[in-house]
Each structure stands twice: as C-alpha cells, then as structure tokens.
Amino acid sequence: MAILEDNLKTMKAAEQLTTFESGNEMAAMAAAQINYHIMGYFPITPSTEVAQYLDQMKARGEHDIKLIPADGEHGSAGICYGAAVTGARVFNATSANGLMYMLEQLPVQSGTRFPMVMNLVTRSISGPLDIRGDHSDLYFALNAGWVILTAKTPQAVYDMNILALKIAEHSKVRLPVIVAYDGFFTSHQKRKVNYFKDRKIVQKFVGECPTDYNFARDPKKPVTIGAHMNGDDLINNHYQQSEAMYAAGEVFKEVSEEYAKLSGRDYPVLDLYGMEDAEVALFLLNSAAETAKDTVDSLGKQGIKAGVISPNIIRPFPSEEIRKALKNVKALLIGERADSYGGHGPNLTHEVKSALQEDPENQTIVLSRVFGLGGKDFYADDAEAFFSAAIEAKEQGYAEKAFDYYGHIPGKKEQMLLPVITPQHGEVYNTGLIKTEKDPETNKLKVKIPPLRVLASKPKRIASGHGACPGCGIFTGLELFFKGIEGDIVVLFQTGCAYVTTTSYPYSSHKQTMIHNLFQNGAATLSGTLEAILELKERGEIEVSDDATFVMVTGDGGMDIGMGSAIGTALRNHKLIMLEYDNEGYMNTGSQLSYSTPKGHMTSTSNVGRTQKGKSFHHKDTAQIMASTNIPYVFTGSEAFPQDLIKKAAKAQWFAQNVGTVYGKILITCPLNWKSEERYGEKILEAAVNSCFFPLYEVEEGITTITYNPEEKNKRVQLPEWLKYMGKTKHLLKDENKMLLSELEEEIEYRWQRIKAKHEHPSL
Numbered sequence: 001m002a003i004l005e006d007n008l009k010t011m012k013a014a015e016q017l018t019t020f021e022s023g024n025e026m027a028a029m030a031a032a033q034i035n036y037h038i039m040g041y042f043p044i045t046p047s048t049e050v051a052q053y054l055d056q057m058k059a060r061g062e063h064d065i066k067l068i069p070a071d072g073e074h075g076s077a078g079i080c081y082g083a084a085v086t087g088a089r090v091f092n093a094t095s096a097n098g099l100m101y102m103l104e105q106l107p108v109q110s111g112t113r114f115p116m117v118m119n120l121v122t123r124s125i126s127g128p129l130d131i132r133g134d135h136s137d138l139y140f141a142l143n144a145g146w147v148i149l150t151a152k153t154p155q156a157v158y159d160m161n162i163l164a165l166k167i168a169e170h171s172k173v174r175l176p177v178i179v180a181y182d183g184f185f186t187s188h189q190k191r192k193v194n195y196f197k198d199r200k201i202v203q204k205f206v207g208e209c210p211t212d213y214n215f216a217r218d219p220k221k222p223v224t225i226g227a228h229m230n231g232d233d234l235i236n237n238h239y240q241q242s243e244a245m246y247a248a249g250e251v252f253k254e255v256s257e258e259y260a261k262l263s264g265r266d267y268p269v270l271d272l273y274g275m276e277d278a279e280v281a282l283f284l285l286n287s288a289a290e291t292a293k294d295t296v297d298s299l300g301k302q303g304i305k306a307g308v309i310s311p312n313i314i315r316p317f318p319s320e321e322i323r324k325a326l327k328n329v330k331a332l333l334i335g336e337r338a339d340s341y342g343g344h345g346p347n348l349t350h351e352v353k354s355a356l357q358e359d360p361e362n363q364t365i366v367l368s369r370v371f372g373l374g375g376k377d378f379y380a381d382d383a384e385a386f387f388s389a390a391i392e393a394k395e396q397g398y399a400e401k402a403f404d405y406y407g408h409i410p411g412k413k414e415q416m417l418l419p420v421i422t423p424q425h426g427e428v429y430n431t432g433l434i435k436t437e438k439d440p441e442t443n444k445l446k447v448k449i450p451p452l453r454v455l456a457s458k459p460k461r462i463a464s465g466h467g468a469c470p471g472c473g474i475f476t477g478l479e480l481f482f483k484g485i486e487g488d489i490v491v492l493f494q495t496g497c498a499y500v501t502t503t504s505y506p507y508s509s510h511k512q513t514m515i516h517n518l519f520q521n522g523a524a525t526l527s528g529t530l531e532a533i534l535e536l537k538e539r540g541e542i543e544v545s546d547d548a549t550f551v552m553v554t555g556d557g558g559m560d561i562g563m564g565s566a567i568g569t570a571l572r573n574h575k576l577i578m579l580e581y582d583n584e585g586y587m588n589t590g591s592q593l594s595y596s597t598p599k600g601h602m603t604s605t606s607n608v609g610r611t612q613k614g615k616s617f618h619h620k621d622t623a624q625i626m627a628s629t630n631i632p633y634v635f636t637g638s639e640a641f642p643q644d645l646i647k648k649a650a651k652a653q654w655f656a657q658n659v660g661t662v663y664g665k666i667l668i669t670c671p672l673n674w675k676s677e678e679r680y681g682e683k684i685l686e687a688a689v690n691s692c693f694f695p696l697y698e699v700e701e702g703i704t705t706i707t708y709n710p711e712e713k714n715k716r717v718q719l720p721e722w723l724k725y726m727g728k729t730k731h732l733l734k735d736e737n738k739m740l741l742s743e744l745e746e747e748i749e750y751r752w753q754r755i756k757a758k759h760e761h762p763s764l
Contacts, residue, residue: 013261013262013263013264014196014197014198014201014262014263015196015197015198015201016194016195016196016197016263017194017195017196017197018192018193018194019192019193019194019195020190020191020192020193021154021190021191021193022049022154022186022187022188022189022190022191023121023151023153023154023157023181023186023187023188023189024046024047024049024050024053024093024121024157024187024188025049025053025154026154026155026157026158026161026193026195027050027093027119027157027158027161027179028049028050028053028054028057029053029158029195030157030158030161030162030202031050031054031063031065031091031117031161032054032057032062032063032065032199033063033162033195033196033199033202033203034089034091034161034162034165034199034202034203034206035063035064035065035199035203036065036088036089036090036091036117037065037066037083037088037089037090038065038066038068038079038080038083038088038089038090038091039051039054039065039066039067039068039080039090039091039092040068040070040075040076040077040078040079040080040083040090040092041067041068041069041070041076041092041093041094041605042069042070042071042072042073042075042076042094042098042561043586043589043590043592043605044073044094044095044096044097044098044589045095045123045131045183045589045590046095046121046123046131046133046183046184046187046188047093047094047095047098047119047120047121047123047183047187048589048590048592048604049187049188049590050093050119050121051067051093051592051605052590052592052604052605054067055067055604055605055606055607056607056609058607058609058611058612059607059608059609059610059611059612060609060610060611061609061610061611065091067605069592069593069605071560071561071563071595072101072519072520072560072561073094073097073098073099073101073102073561074101074102074104074105074520076092076094076102077092077102077105077106077109078105080092080109080116080118081105081108081109081114084109084114084115084116084176085112085114085215085216085225086215086216086217087209087210087211087213087215087217088209088217089116089165089209090115090116090117091116091117091118092116092117092118092119093118093119093120093121094118094119094120094121095120095121095122095123095137095183096122096123096124096125096126096131096136096137096183097125097126097137097518099120099137099140099141100125100137100140101520101561103140103141103144106141106144106145106146106176107144107145108226109146109176110144110145110146110175110176110241111145111237111238111241112225112226113174113175113241113244114174114176115165115168115169115173115174115175115176115177116168116176116177117161117164117165117168117176117177117178117179118146118176118177118178118179119157119161119178119179119180119181120137120138120141120178120179120180120181121133121181121182121183121187122134122135122137122138122180122181122182122183122286122337123137123183123375124136124137124373124374124375125137125140126518127516128505129495129500129516130373130374130375131183131375132183132184132374132375133182133183133184133185133187133337133375134337134338134372134373134374134375134376135180135285135286135336135337135338136337136338136339136373138180138338139338139340139346139347141178141180142314142315142347145175145241145245146175146176146177146178146315147164147167147168147173147175147176147177147178147245147248147252147313147315147316148177148178148180148313148314148315149163149164149167149177149178149179149180149252149312149313150179150180150181150285150286150310150311150312150313150314151179151180151181151186151286151312152181152186152271152286152287152289152290152310153186153191153287153290154186154189154190154191154193155191155192155193155194155265156181156267156312157179157181157186158193158195159259159263159265159267160179160267160312161179162202162205162206162259163252163255163256163259163267164177164179165177165206166205166206166207166255167248167251167252167255169206169207169209169210170248170251170255171210172244172247172248172250172251173244173247173248173251174213174244175241175244175245175248178315180286181286181287182286182287183375184375185286185287185375186286186287194263194265196263201262205258205259205262245315245316246316248315248316249269249313249316249318252269252312252313253268253269256268256312267312268312269311269312269313269318269321270309270310270311270312270318270321270322270325271289271308271309271310271311271312272307272308272309272325273289273292273293273296273307273308273309273310274293274296274297274300274305274306274307274308275307275308275309275325275329276307277305277328278305278306278307278328278329279304279305279306279328279329279330279331279394280304280305280306280307280329280330280331280332280333280387280390280391280394281306281307281308281309281325281326281329281331281332281333281390282306282307282308282309282332282333282334282335282383282386282387282390283308283309283310283332283333283334283335283348283352284308284309284310284334284335285310285311285314285336285337285348286310287378288335288337288371288372288378288383289308289310291378291379291380291382291383292308292380292383292386293308294380294383295380295383295384295387296308298380298384299384299387304387304391306387307329309322309325309326309332314348317351317355319351319354319355319358320355322352322355322356323355323356323358323359323362326356326362326364327359327362329364330363330364330365330394331364331365331366331367331390331391331393331394331399332352332364332365332366332367332390333366333367333368333369333386333387333389333390333393334346334348334349334352334366334367334368334369335369335371335372335378335386335406336348336349336368336369336370336371337370337371337372337373338370338373339370339373339405344402344403345368345402345403346368346370349366349368349403352366353366365390365393365394365397365398365399366399366402367389367390367393367399367401367402367403368402368403368404369386369389369403369404369405369406370404370405370406371405371406371407372407376407382406382407385406386406417506420507421463421508421509421511422511423511423512424459424511424512425488425512426487426488426545428459429458429459429461429485429486429487429488429489430486430487430547431450431455431458431486432486433449433450433454433455434447434448434449434450434484434486434646434650435447435448436448436650436651436653436654443701444700444701444703445651445654445655445700447647447650447651449484449643449646449647449650452642452643452646455483455646458483459511460479460482460511461478461479461482461489461491461510461511461512462475462478462479462502462509462510462511463509463510463511464509465507465509466501466502466509467500467501467502467504468497468498468501469670469671469672470671470678471669471671471672471678471681472497472501472668472669472670472671472672473581473583473639473668473669473670473681473685474497474498474501474555474581474583474668475498476639476668477581477638477639477645477666477668478498478553478579478581480639480642480645480646481579481637481645481646481649481664481666482649483646483649484645484646484647484648484649484650484652484653485549485551485649485650485652485653486547486650486653487545487547487548487549488512488545488547488548488549489512489513489548489549489550489551490512490513490515490526490529490530490533490548490549490550490551491510491512491513491514491515491550491551491552491553492514492515492516492517492522492525492526492529492550492551492552492553493514493515493516493522493553493554494516494517494518494519494521494522494552494553494554494555494558494562495516495517495518495519495556495558495588496519496554496555496556496557496558496587496588497555497556497583497587497588498553498555498556498581499516500588502514503516515529519554519557519558519561519562520561520562520564520565521562521565522552522553522554522558522562522565522566523552523554523562523565523566523568523569523570523576523578524565524568524569525552526550526551526552526569526574526576527569527572527574527576529550530550530574530575530576531574546657547657549576549577549653549656549657550574550575550576550577550656551576551577551579552576552577552578552579553579553581554566554578554579554580554581555580555581555582555583555668556583556585556586556587556588556589556594557585557586557588557592557594557595557596558580559580559595559596559620559622560594560595560596560620563625566578566626566663567625567626567629569661570626570629570631570661570663571629572661573631573632573660573661574660574661575656575657575658575659575660575661576656576661576662577652577653577656577661577662577663577664578626578661578662578663578664579652579663579664579665579666580622580663580664580665580666581666581668582596582622582665582666582667582668583668583669583670583673584596584597584598584601584619584670584674585597585603585670585673587670587672587673590604591603591604591670591672591673592604592605593605593606593615595619595620596619596620596622597615597619598615598618598619598693598744599614599615599616599617599618599619599740599743599744599747600613600614600615600729600731600732600737600740600741600743600744601614601615601728601729602614602615602728602729602731603615603673603728608731613731613732613737613740614728614729614731614732614740618744618747621751622663622665623635623636623663623665623699626663627663627699627704629661630702631660631661631662631663632655632659632660632661632662632700632701633651633652633655633659633662633663633698633699633700633701634662634663634664634698634699635648635651635652635662635663635664635665635697635698635699636664636665636666636667636694636695636696636697636698637649637664637665637666637667637696638666638667638685638686638688638689638694638696639666639668639682639685640682640685640686640689641686641689641696641708644696644707644708645666648664648698648707649664651698651700652664667685667688667689667694668685669681669684669685673728674726674727674728675726675727675728676725676726676727677725680725683725684722684725684726687717687721687722687725688722689708689710690710690715690716690717690721690722691710691716691717691718691719691721691722691748692710692716692748692749692751692752693719693722693748695708695751695752695755696708697755697759703762704755704758704759704762704764705759706755706756706759718745719741719744719745719748720732720733720741723741732744
C-alpha cells in the first residue's frame with residue numbers, strides 16, 4: 001500500500017485529446033490502446049460495432065489484437081477461455097441472447113480464476129425479440145462470478161475498460177470483469193470524450209501481463225486446468241472465489257484513485273448526486289441516472305431535497321456504501337430495467353433492502369419500479385414521476401404500492417387489433433399443375449412444371465409491405481422456391497433479415513403459420529413442432545391434413561451458429577425442409593463476415609486496408625456438409641435459374657413428406673452490403689453460377705447430379721466477371737491482389753472439379 005501511495009504522489013495527469021465518439025467506439029479505443037492478445041467474438045446488436053471498429057483499426061495497423069470470428073457466442077466464449085488459460089490478455093463484447101448463449105461458459109472462466117474483460121452492451125432478452133436496451137441480460141450475469149462495472153457515458157466506457165483489466169489481473173482478484181453499458185443509449189449516442197494521446201500511458205497504467213500463475217502456455221511445463229472436484233474441494237474453491245470478489249471491491253477503490261491522478265476523472269463506488277441532505281432519492285443504473293440528475297436540480301429549486309444514487313460497480317455489491325448514503329433518506333425508489341418475475345421486485349431491489357436490513361436504525365421506505373424495458377426512453381418527466389412516488393411515500397410514512405411496473409399501458413377492448421391480411425390456406429396453394437413422380441427405371445424423381453407465367457398466378461406466401469432493403473433478394477428467392485410447394489406450409493424463421501422485416505408487432509406479412517426462434521435453434525425447434533403435431537394427430541387430439549410441409553428458413557449466417565442444431569435435426573431425419581438463403585454475411589447485424597463469406601471479400605469485420613485484404617479464409621460449403629449427413633435430398637438453387645429452383649422445390653416437398661430431411665441453399669443478393677447496384681441482381685447471381693462459384697446441383701439419395709453445367713452450355717466465365725459487379729470485391733481485381741484472387745480461383749475450381757467428379761462417378 002505504501003508503494004501505491006508513493007506512485008500516486010509522483011504521478012501526474014497525462015496528455016489527453018478530446019473527441020466526439022460513442023460508447024462502442026471508446027470500448028474499441030481502450031482495447032486497441034491496451035493491445036489485447038485475443039478477441040473471440042460473434043456479432044450481435046448493439047455490441048457488434050466494437051468488433052467492427054477494432055477490425056477497421058486492425059486494417060490500418062493500429063493494433064495487433066488477433067480477432068477471431070466465432071461460429072456463435074458459445075464458441076466466442078470458448079475461444080476467450082482457451083486464450084485466457086495461456087495467460088494471454090483477452091477481450092470480448094456481447095449483448096442479450098449472446099450473453100445467454102455463452103452463459104454456461106462464464107462460471108468456468110471465473111471459477112478457474114482466469115482474468116479477461118468483456119463489454120456487455122445491455123439489451124432486452126428475447127422473447128419476444130427486441131434489440132433495444134434494458135438490463136435483462138445484465139441480471140443473468142449477476143451470479144456468474146464476474147466482477148461487474150457499470151458505465152453511464154462513453155467517457156466512462158473508455159475509462160472503465162482500462163480500470164477493468166487492471167482489476168481483473170490484480171493478485172488479490174484474478175477474476176474476469178464485465179463492463180456493462182446501455183445499448184443504444186450509451187453504445188451509439190456520441191458524446192465528448194477525453195482519451196490518452198499516447199497508448200503507452202494506458203499500457204503503463206495497466207502494467208505488464210502477469211506471468212506468475214499456472215498457465216497452459218509452455219508444453220515443457222505441463223499443467224492441469226479444470227480438474228473436477230468433490231464437495232469439500234469445491235466449497236473451498238468457491239470460498240476463495242468469494243473472497244476474491246469482495247477483494248475486488250477494495251481493489252476497485254485503489255485502482256480508481258490511481259486512475260484519477262492520471263486522468264483527472266474519478267469513479268467512486270457510488271456516484272452520489274445531491275445526496276448530501278437528500279430526503280428522497282432514486283437508485284438507478286447507468287444512463288437513466290444521468291437523466292434524473294436534471295430532475296434533482298429542478299426539484300432543488302422548489303425546495304425539495306432530492307438525490308440520485310448510481311453505482312459504478314455492482315459486483316461486488318456496495319452494501320456498506322449504500323447504507324451510508326441512505327442514512328438520512330426517508331424514501332428511496334429503485335428503478336430497474338429488468339424484473340425478477342415473481343420476486344416482488346427485481347434483483348437490485350432486494351440487494352438494497354438486504355443492505356439496509358443490516359442497519360437497525362435505518363427507516364428508509366423502499367419502493368421498486370420496473371421501467372424502460374425494450375429500450376423505452378426515460379425522460380426527465382419520468383424521473384419526476386419516480387420522485388413524486390417517493391415523496392408521497394415519505395409523507396404517508398409507507399409505500400402504498402412497494403413494487404410495480406412503470407410505463408405499461410392497459411389494453412382497451414375497443415382497440416383490439418384486427419388482422420390486416422387475410423390468412424390463406426388449402427386450395428389456393430394447390431394448383432395441381434406441378435407433377436412429381438418416381439421414375440421406375442432410374443428410381444429418381446421426375447418433376448414437370450408449367451410455364452412460369454402460369455405459376456405467377458399462384459398466391460404469394462408472404463404479403464407485400466415487408467421492410468426489406470430495396471433490391472433484397474430474400475423475398476424473390478423465397479417466393480420462387482414456394483412456387484414449387486403445393487398446399488399449406490408451417491414455416492419457422494430463425495432470426496435474420498427475412499424474419500425482422502416481415503414481423504414487427506403488431507404487424508405480420510405472413511399469410512400462413514410462422515414461428516420464430518433464435519439463430520442457433522431453428523431446425524430443432526421446427527422438428528419439435530412437427531413431431532408434436534404428428535403425435536397429437538396420432539392420439540386423435542387434433543385433426544390436420546396430411547399435405548402440410550414444414551420449412552425452416554435460415555440465413556444471415558444462421559448456418560454458422562445454427563449448424564449444430566441443423567446437423568442434429570438432419571441425423572434424426574425429421575420430415576422437414578431446411579432452406580438457407582445465403583447472402584454471404586451477417587447482414588441482419590450490419591454485414592459482418594460469416595463462414596459463408598468468400599475469401600478476400602470485404603465486410604464490416606473483414607476490412608480492406610494496409611495490413612489485411614478482406615476475409616482471410618475460405619467459405620464454408622454448407623451443402624456438402626449437410627450431404628455428408630446422408631439426408632435424402634440436398635440442393636442448391638438461384639432465382640437466376642427459376643425453372644431449376646422450382647423443380648428442386650417440388651422435389652424437396654416430396655422428400656420431406658415421404659422420406660425425411662431436406663436441405664437447400666439458395667444464393668440471394670444483398671445490394672446494400674455487397675455494394676452493388678440493384679439492377680444488377682440477376683446478372684450477379686447468373687455470373688456466380690457461370691463462374692462455378694455457386695454450382696447448381698442436387699444430391700438425391702446420395703447421388704450427385706449437376707443440374708446446370710456452364711461449361712457444357714459454353715457459358716463458363718472467369719471469376720472477375722462475377723466480382724466486378726460488387727463493391728465489396730473491387731480490391732480483388734487490382735494488380736497488387738493478384739495472389740489473393742488466384743487463391744480464390746483455385747479453391748473454386750477445386751470444389752467445382754469435386755462436384756463434377758461426383759456427378760460423373762455416382763459411387764463417390
């Protein structure tokens with residue numbers, strides 16, 4: 001402690017620059033200045049920008065962090081843990097269901113005491129899906145064993161990220177740390193921020209990366225990490241972890257004081273505003289507290305003694321500081337952007353009450369209100385309403401309603417929502433014009449379809465009025481596929497552009513039954529729906545027709561995070577169709593690279609710059625992966641070849657109704673993120689097929705058949721003929737990138753030759 005005090009005396013404020021940036025930008029700035037070793041990440045709104053900014057900086061050569069795109073948040077957490085056990089400095093950012101998906105990994109990280117820093121850009125937990133900010137995700141992290149800092153402003157995000165690493169690596173702590181800040185309120189809104197001009201100042205402050213631990217970094221010095229424990233050992237482990245967590249509270253104070261000397265910015269355990277003589281107070285996390293400060297000033301002018309308490313750290317929970325702050329407060333209202341259903345108040349309400357319980361002299365009346373869910377704005381008027389409730393409780397001497405929701409609206413029967421679109425089913429989708437039958441000689445399906453102009457009269461499955469971008473290929477591709485499906489469908493959409501642009505409560509563009517579930521679980525969910533309906537029918541509990549076709553629609557990278565669910569469904573061979581629209585990226589979250597993004601293509605997380613030239617590895621061949629599960633039918637399709645796609649849709653329906661699981665992949669355009677002109681959509685798709693980047697074929701009962709061969713048609717084109725239409729690939733056509741273009745051409749040719757070999761030799 002004496003050494004620390006000496007350092008504080010000799011340390012002086014370092015030179016800083018002023019900028020105007022958002023919370024996400026400042027999280028990335030701090031990470032880049034620290035120069036972490038590893039970031040395992042997966043895009044999810046509103047935290048996605050952190051990885052995007054870091055990738056842009058990487059392309060410009062501004063840091064050396066190895067950015068590893070995972071297959072999902074669970075994978076990203078595994079990457080981070082695997083890096084942390086080596087003693088590397090590790091960083092991540094996530095939100096909402098991303099945190100939920102990695103949740104089982106978080107106690108592993110903390111229970112084995114490996115530091116790292118993760119930014120939690122708070123967002124509403126699904127379902128229903130809502131991408132705006134509340135604290136329902138943060139509350140799931142409270143019992144994960146991670147130190148949790150809370151940041152109200154972009155300035156605090158920058159500073160807390162620097163504090164977080166120093167706390168995490170402290171010898172008394174050695175725990176992972178979350179920096180939580182409000183999605184969209186803090187993550188995207190720009191504010192004036194000061195940051196250190198020289199990154200060496202930041203690196204000197206956080207210090208050298210610790211090496212005095214049993215790290216798995218040298219095979220010549222073997223260690224065992226994560227050995228399972230019996231009850232006696234486990235309670236000792238958790239006791240030590242608990243002690244470290246409480247020590248983190250004291251370390252936070254020390255590190256904050258040291259940082260204040262360096263930066264001129266102080267972060268006490270509690271941010272107290274107007275609390276010197278307050279008789280009524282609000283307890284609020286993060287950005288809402290900033291809003292309430294204006295109301296405190298307004299009430300003060302009216303002679304009302306009001307204040308705001310906002311913690312900068314909630315794990316460990318600052319019980320002692322809260323007791324002191326509330327010593328003379330008559331009524332406290334705790335506002336929380338989450339609920340603990342059935343608990344008569346959310347988590348922090350009970351923790352504040354527990355803290356006060358230990359002070360027998362405290363007579364503070366405590367009210368609790370759930371507010372701001374799903375990003376509902378919190379204004380000065382709302383803070384005034386909170387204070388009014390606290391004032392009323394103070395004057396009455398009790399809280400008339402201790403717990404309640406704030407801002408909910410009672411429904412009115414006369415305003416009941418009515419359907420805008422008339423649901424359609426049955427005969428309107430049965431044209432009888434599509435004929436599918438087995439060829440007795442070849443034992444393969446034969447499909448006859450009428451001219452496209454005849455099928456054009458078939459009603460659409462998705463109504464007009466969706467919110468997709470101009471030129472989006474999803475709906476033309478899906479509707480063309482559905483032209484080949486007769487009768488009713490039950491469709492499940494995983495999260496993605498096709499889902500969010502067609503269902504925004506209270507509206508829906510779907511004329512037939514549509515179910516939504518998250519990226520990673522669509523196929524499994526639909527298999528449950530299908531089998532339940534069949535079982536209910538078998539037991540005579542429902543009556544349904546036999547012609548319904550079950551279709552799971554995925555895209556926007558859903559066959560990355562959802563690959564495990566898809567393979568499991570395929571291996572079980574449920575009678576359904578998995579249809580992937582491939583737009584070569586995570587377009588739903590802003591055009592980040594997915595595993596279907598081709599090598600060298602530019603995305604918001606595979607930027608082009610001095611040190612990198614787009615995506616660094618080749619795209620995943622999902623159709624071949626699914627074919628390896630031995631499902632009865634796999635196909636690829638494109639709207640540029642409509643007859644081919646419709647015939648394959650008809651085959652897909654036959655196999656799904658009679659044999660088992662089908663997988664189909666259709667390439668669709670995304671003009672916005674491909675940086676292409678809308679008018680070139682069909683040309684781009686046609687060139688993708690004719691360049692053999694996206695070959696059209698099917699795998700029917702294990703036999704591969706090329707359904708369109710551009711070489712036989714004398715329409716084979718070179719790869720640049722496809723790439724030239726898209727802004728995301730223009731750099732590949734420059735002389736300095738000839739080698740990268742050559743690598744992509746070689747891979748495409750290799751895959752094409754394999755498909756040709758399978759076509760020519762059915763036994764392969």
